[in-house]
Amino acid sequence: MNPGVTRIRFHGRGGQGMKTASRIVGTATAMDGHNAQDSPVYGAERRGAPMSAYVRIADGPIFERGFIPSPDIVVVADDTLLDDPTARPLAGLRPTGVLLISTTHPVDAVRSRTRHAGAIVATDFLSLALSAGAGPISVSTALAAAVAHVLGLPERTVAEAIRTELGAAHVSAAGIDRSVELAARVREAAPVVSLPVASVDRPIVPGVKLTEVTYLSPEAGTASIGVEANTTRRRTGTWRVFRPVIDLARCTRCWICFVRCPDGAIALDADDTPRIDDDVCKGCLICVEECPTGAITSTREVRPWHDAELVT
Numbered sequence: 001m002n003p004g005v006t007r008i009r010f011h012g013r014g015g016q017g018m019k020t021a022s023r024i025v026g027t028a029t030a031m032d033g034h035n036a037q038d039s040p041v042y043g044a045e046r047r048g049a050p051m052s053a054y055v056r057i058a059d060g061p062i063f064e065r066g067f068i069p070s071p072d073i074v075v076v077a078d079d080t081l082l083d084d085p086t087a088r089p090l091a092g093l094r095p096t097g098v099l100l101i102s103t104t105h106p107v108d109a110v111r112s113r114t115r116h117a118g119a120i121v122a123t124d125f126l127s128l129a130l131s132a133g134a135g136p137i138s139v140s141t142a143l144a145a146a147v148a149h150v151l152g153l154p155e156r157t158v159a160e161a162i163r164t165e166l167g168a169a170h171v172s173a174a175g176i177d178r179s180v181e182l183a184a185r186v187r188e189a190a191p192v193v194s195l196p197v198a199s200v201d202r203p204i205v206p207g208v209k210l211t212e213v214t215y216l217s218p219e220a221g222t223a224s225i226g227v228e229a230n231t232t233r234r235r236t237g238t239w240r241v242f243r244p245v246i247d248l249a250r251c252t253r254c255w256i257c258f259v260r261c262p263d264g265a266i267a268l269d270a271d272d273t274p275r276i277d278d279d280v281c282k283g284c285l286i287c288v289e290e291c292p293t294g295a296i297t298s299t300r301e302v303r304p305w306h307d308a309e310l311v312t
């Protein structure tokens with residue numbers, strides 16, 4: 001796992017704006033000069049259904065992707081999610097992590113209910129949003145502002161991120177102003193809990209892989225059609241005009257090329273090193289585009305002619 005990454009997991013219900021909250025935090029972090037990655041995950045798209053969103057922050061490159069199983073900060077937009085077996089917002093939260101929850105219950109009650117040993121910020125963020133005249137969905141802005149406060153991001157930067165993200169969501173100018181005002185109120189109301197950006201430097205579970213990727217030959221997913229050009233024996237390596245070349249010194253073993261190759265031409269060795277099967281690689285160069293470290297480049301394919309007669 002990437003060292004030096006702060007991981008934040010947002011939990012909410014469809015319609016509570018947790019995707020927007022994650023975007024505001026990610027954008028504010030990037031505006032403050034750090035690297036940020038944010039991504040929401042929806043189940044069935046319907047209002048009220050549990051959803052989650054993820055933000056990773058670091059001062060160096062971020063190679064991880066997707067779901068965050070062991071967050072440093074968990075944000076809960078609605079305390080009914082604590083009892084929802086499909087949401088499980090506390091799952092994997094580090095014992096020293098921060099739980100930030102919108103609830104009408106006091107911190108002691110939240111601690112005894114959740115048994116979380118780390119810092120807890122339990123505030124009625126929904127009432128703060130309503131009293132600011134910003135509407136119920138603005139609980140998202142309130143929670144984003146609270147997370148930004150925990151991370152130590154400057155107030156002006158957070159306000160700029162709110163304007164950027166709510167503007168992109170076509171919120172009216174008056175609505176954006178109310179949200180910026182709400183963020184200022186949150187900074188005054190939220191208890192001081194600090195987990196500065198990139199202060200976290202631990203592997204998720206030392207020595208344990210989160211996932212095991214298995215490799216199947218590309219033929220396993222190929223239909224066996226009885227036409228010569230479409231059989232599994234058609235070696236698409238002959239289509240190649242440009243050849244991808246991996247510089248293993250720059251490869252971080254993120255496996256993105258392995259996942260994205262449309263023909264399954266990239267396999268992983270026992271040590272997770274990607275290898276390209278020249279018989280199958282058709283030279284589409286998607287892997288060159290997708291590799292986040294620039295470890296894959298392309299070179300012109302030049303083949304010698306063989307002696308066999310041309311088929312005419």
Ligand code: SF4
Binds near residue numbers: 246255293
């Ligand atoms: S070559 Fe690039 S995309 Fe493939 S595993 Fe290495 S770093 Fe990741």
Ligand code: SF4
Binds near residue numbers: 260280283288
């Ligand atoms: S060039 Fe295309 S087919 Fe070849 S390994 Fe890269 S993604 Fe796969």
